Amino acid sequence: MIRNKRCVTPLVGIALIIITTIVIAFVIQAYLGFSISSKLNKTGRRDIPNFIVESFGEGTAGFDGTYYDNIDFTGTSINKIDPSINFNWGSGALDPQIGPDTFSIVWNASLNVLTEGDYTFRVLTDDGTRLYVDGNRIIDVWYNQGATYHSSSSVHLSSGFHPLKLEFYENYGLAVIRLEWDEGGYHVITSSELASINCIYVRNTGETIHDTSFDWYINDELQSTSLTLEDENGDGIWENSELWKISYSANSGDTIKIVHTSSGISFGFEAP
Numbered sequence: 362m363i364r365n366k367r368c369v370t371p372l373v374g375i376a377l378i379i380i381t382t383i384v385i386a387f388v389i390q391a392y393l394g395f396s397i398s399s400k401l402n403k404t405g406r407r408d409i410p411n412f413i414v415e416s417f418g419e420g421t422a423g424f425d426g427t428y429y430d431n432i433d434f435t436g437t438s439i440n441k442i443d444p445s446i447n448f449n450w451g452s453g454a455l456d457p458q459i460g461p462d463t464f465s466i467v468w469n470a471s472l473n474v475l476t477e478g479d480y481t482f483r484v485l486t487d488d489g490t491r492l493y494v495d496g497n498r499i500i501d502v503w504y505n506q507g508a509t510y511h512s513s514s515s516v517h518l519s520s521g522f523h524p525l526k527l528e529f530y531e532n533y534g535l536a537v538i539r540l541e542w543d544e545g546g547y548h549v550i551t552s553s554e555l556a557s558i559n560c561i562y563v564r565n566t567g568e569t570i571h572d573t574s575f576d577w578y579i580n581d582e583l584q585s586t587s588l589t590l591e592d593e594n595g596d597g598i599w600e601n602s603e604l605w606k607i608s609y610s611a612n613s614g615d616t617i618k619i620v621h622t623s624s625g626i627s628f629g630f631e632a633p
């Protein structure tokens with residue numbers, strides 16, 4: 362009898378731990394208002410209550426560009442995926458929605474480094490440019506100028522993908538921007554050297570999210586750039602029933618996780 366009691370006691374302890382864990386999980390979910398767990402379905406997406414992944418966009422390799430009609434990344438904007446950054450717009454307008462002067466552009470991409478080593482980057486720019494690799498600013502020539510080449514210092518890069526961000530503004534007159542790196546000699550970075558930019562469309566059927574800043578991860582590694590979110594009505598607020606387009610730069614089969622810390626939203630999927 363005593364032996365039996367000794368055998369049963371640890372089991373009861375384990376059962377109590379399991380029940381306590383389940384109760385705590387329900388309390389957390391009730392507090393957050395939705396479940397943050399989800400299961401992967403066969404198309405590689407996860408639906409979570411209130412935040413529904415409706416579809417995936419086509420993957421296109423290139424620079425994810427946002428073009429603003431003002432010099433300081435404000436005002437009317439358009440989005441384009443550019444296979445490379447090699448533009449000479451002269452004194453003309455690049456798009457009917459963007460005036461020929463006082464505009465700005467930010468491009469994000471993920472550079473595929475095949476061989477670990479030291480690399481330099483350079484830009485030809487009219488007017489100002491800032492270039493970031495792995496979140497570090499390596500070229501900063503943010504002033505009015507005619508078309509001028511500027512090179513970075515040498516940057517050591519491991520093999521694999523590295524986030525690139527290039528900011529550009531045009532003030533008046535001519536407008537030129539070109540981005541090169543010295544991989545086997547200087548050349549314009551092409552789409553074959555970049556990861557694909559994909560997008561998913563997620564509908565919010567729950568509470569309004571006011572803060573649209575999300576952290577995101579590729580294969581559990583936190584990324585500093587190359588995720589953009591566009592809401593349908595363009596007010597930067599994720600209202601109930603609104604569809605969001607989330608663009609990211611990754612390769613097929615990568616695991617993507619998107620996290621909104623303050624509201625507890627977390628969802629993931631595999632890049633198709």
Ligand SMILES: [Ca+2]
Nearest residue numbers: 461462533534
């Ligand atoms: Ca101009």
Ligand SMILES: [Ca+2]
Nearest residue numbers: 487533534535
């Ligand atoms: Ca100019």
Ligand SMILES: [Ca+2]
Nearest residue numbers: 592594596598
């Ligand atoms: Ca909105």
